[in-house]
Amino acid sequence: MERKGTYIAYDATGVADSVNSNQHTFKQLDVWQQSYPERFKFTNMEGIRFSQTHSNPLDSTLKTYMLKEMEAADNMLVIASPVTNTESEILNWQISRGVNRFHLPVIIAYWGLDRIDDETIKRYWAWLPQKLKKYISNASWARMAHIPLTKDKLERALNTYSRSRQTYPWNTTTIF
Secondary structure, eight states: OOOOSEEEEOOOTTOOOSSSSSHHHHHHHHHHHHHOTTTOOBTTHHHHHHHTSOSOTTOHHHHHHHHHHHHHOSEEEEEEOTTOOTTOHHHHHHHHIIIIITOOOEEEEETTOSOOOTTHHHHTGGGSOHHHHHHHHHOTTSOEEEEESOHHHHHHHHHHOBTTTTBOOSSTTEEO
């Protein structure tokens, strides 16, 4: 199967408020994808829009769609921000399936930061979904890279970490 881009793990269910959610970030990613289609290919932007009004995030139709998109993806992007719902059942489910079932390298992009260092993970630990915290603490086999959410860093990380090319972050705390 040909891999086709980046799966974005998200929790946008029933969220129309772009101030108190990551909707503004998803909109920015959509703009980058439309402006630079040769650089950014997100496989499930339609799913994010669909889930905004979807009443049951764990509905089998939505889960089936997500699994199909993850299977075709080359890597996974997770946005870490102060408004990320770290307890979200659907967000943590997506991360779990992406890592355990599809062995996707995960790129964790920290919103609002221009650069990060080794202390960033500790400082912004509260921004991380529960599954990521678990993998960082207990699963050295899970491959994750941490980046600031800037267009250039995101582009380089997405082009570097690839399931199809088998290039992965070194461990769960790789800073890129």
